[in-house]
Amino acid sequence: MNMNCNIVLTGFMGAGKTSLGKAAAKILQVPFLDTDDMIVQSEGMPVSEIFQTKGEAYFRSLETETIRQLGGRKDRYVLSVGGGLVMQPENRPLLHKAGLVVYLKVGIDTLARRLAQDTKRPLLHQGDGTLEEKIVRILAQREPIYQAAADVVFVNDGKPFQQAAREIASLAVSIS
DSSP: OOOOSOEEEEOSTTSSHHHHHHHHHHHHTSOEEEHHHHHHHHHTSOHHHHHHHHOHHHHHHHHHHHHHHHTTOOSOOEEEOOTTGGGSTTHHHHHHHHSEEEEEEOOHHHHHHHHTTOOSOGGGGSSSSOHHHHHHHHHHHHHHHHHHHOSEEEEOSSSOHHHHHHHHHHHHHHOO
């Protein structure tokens, strides 16, 4: 399949950015990149440890620098970005420079099911309330920005995995 533009996947943690991104990249025969993985590699520690030892503001600055560097790449790729990256206003134009911004929209019940056993996401372990309450609280802040920053809103609820991956991959060739 010929790829005309990069795909940049945004959305809440657990929306499927990594799994669908990897599958779409395989279909398109291009590299899959993940900003969190790139940061972990450059910092030599997991995201949760970066949050704990250096703080969220430091991590967010690393996200901005990572997305800035990716915008200058000439090769084609599928990119997954951290769920909070789009919240920084300076990152939104950088995302569009990197490629077609696709918001993976998923329902709260699906997110809660997918994140129930997660121990690696710092924001899910801060504050009071159940997992569902935390998801609702964080998503209430992020949803309008995810929507506004996206070129395409892709509802990733209830679709078979391979179908969703093919549909995301097709965005790279249908929109350029």
